[in-house]
Amino acid sequence: MATIVVEVMLKPEILDPQGQAVASALPRLGFTFAQAVRQGKRFEITVDGEPTPTQLAEVEKAAETLLSNPVIETFVVKVEK
Amino acid sequence: MRIGVVTFPGSLDDRSALRAIELAGGIPVPLFHGENDLKEVQAVVLPGGFSYGDYLRCGAISRFSPIMESIILAAEHGFPVLGICNGFQILCESHLLPGALTRNADLHFICKDQTVSVENTKTPWTTEYTEGQEIVIPIKNGEGSFQCSDETLAELEAEGRIVLRYVGANPNGSRNNIAGISNKRGNVVGVMPHPEQSIETLTGPSDDGLAFFTSILKAMVSK
Numbered sequence: 001m002a003t004i005v006v007e008v009m010l011k012p013e014i015l016d017p018q019g020q021a022v023a024s025a026l027p028r029l030g031f032t033f034a035q036a037v038r039q040g041k042r043f044e045i046t047v048d049g050e051p052t053p054t055q056l057a058e059v060e061k062a063a064e065t066l067l068s069n070p071v072i073e074t075f076v077v078k079v080e081k
Numbered sequence: 082m083r084i085g086v087v088t089f090p091g092s093l094d095d096r097s098a099l100r101a102i103e104l105a106g107g108i109p110v111p112l113f114h115g116e117n118d119l120k121e122v123q124a125v126v127l128p129g130g131f132s133y134g135d136y137l138r139c140g141a142i143s144r145f146s147p148i149m150e151s152i153i154l155a156a157e158h159g160f161p162v163l164g165i166c167n168g169f170q171i172l173c174e175s176h177l178l179p180g181a182l183t184r185n186a187d188l189h190f191i192c193k194d195q196t197v198s199v200e201n202t203k204t205p206w207t208t209e210y211t212e213g214q215e216i217v218i219p220i221k222n223g224e225g226s227f228q229c230s231d232e233t234l235a236e237l238e239a240e241g242r243i244v245l246r247y248v249g250a251n252p253n254g255s256r257n258n259i260a261g262i263s264n265k266r267g268n269v270v271g272v273m274p275h276p277e278q279s280i281e282t283l284t285g286p287s288d289d290g291l292a293f294f295t296s297i298l299k300a301m302v303s304k
Binding site: 010013014015017018021066067069071072 | 137138141142145173174179180181183184185186187188226228229230254
């Protein structure tokens with residue numbers, strides 16, 4: 001079994017109020033390292049055996065049509081073992 | 082004049098929309114997300130709510146429902162569609178309207194009476210307003226901030242496709258105070274505020290929203 005991971009992030013030019021809220025909460029807890037925070041989504045898709053190129057292409061398509069909204073988001077597909 | 086209102090799992094304002102159509106003098110026709118039958122309606126309203134729990138993104142899953150397949154196809158051929166709140170989000174996810182609705186800038190769910198100006202009175206849903214008319218209708222959403230690329234924004238402005246704009250302070254970070262837009266042809270309109278909740282003073286802040294429904298009935302008659 002392998003896991004295909006799809007990570008979805010808001011495009012840099014799209015306002016991310018959730019990330020901003022996290023960024024302003026960090027210093028209140030004494031964490032002063034963050035200049036900015038952007039928040040995204042991670043999908044873990046379990047498949048039987050090694051992912052085939054066809055499966056990866058299908059995941060790519062699913063990421064483009066359903067898992068992300070290309071108008072405001074970008075995504076990356078990777079395989080984890 | 083038969084006007085449909087789609088009920089998705091999680092729709093909230095479908096009954097209010099049906100009632101608004103009736104009050105405006107039309108025949109309200111309930112439609113169901115799981116069927117692809119438009120039941121010979123002449124226009125459709127996608128109501129507010131949290132369709133499919135708003136899981137993933139608002140409107141993202143509803144877009145692939147059987148009824149939306151029929152509506153997308155019809156809308157591309159000029160069939161009038163009005164999306165209100167969650168309905169607007171569904172229209173953006175369906176790519177019938179450009180841009181997307183994202184989390185309100187202050188992260189709060191906003192529920193209040195809002196003044197908006199009607200900027201485009203040429204769509205079949207807004208002919209009964211006068212250009213620049215200020216109306217008061219409620220907004221109630223957590224993800225109402227309209228976002229799009231600079232090119233899309235310039236195109237919407239140049240083509241007069243901003244239908245509603247917030248008056249006064251921008252409530253949610255929407256680009257150019259946008260509260261509602263239309264497609265190129267004008268038959269598809271999406272608005273974040275709720276005209277169906279402002280159809281009589283007994284239950285709403287005004288009856289300013291009713292003209293959305295009298296407009297479409299008039300447009301259907303004159304066809």
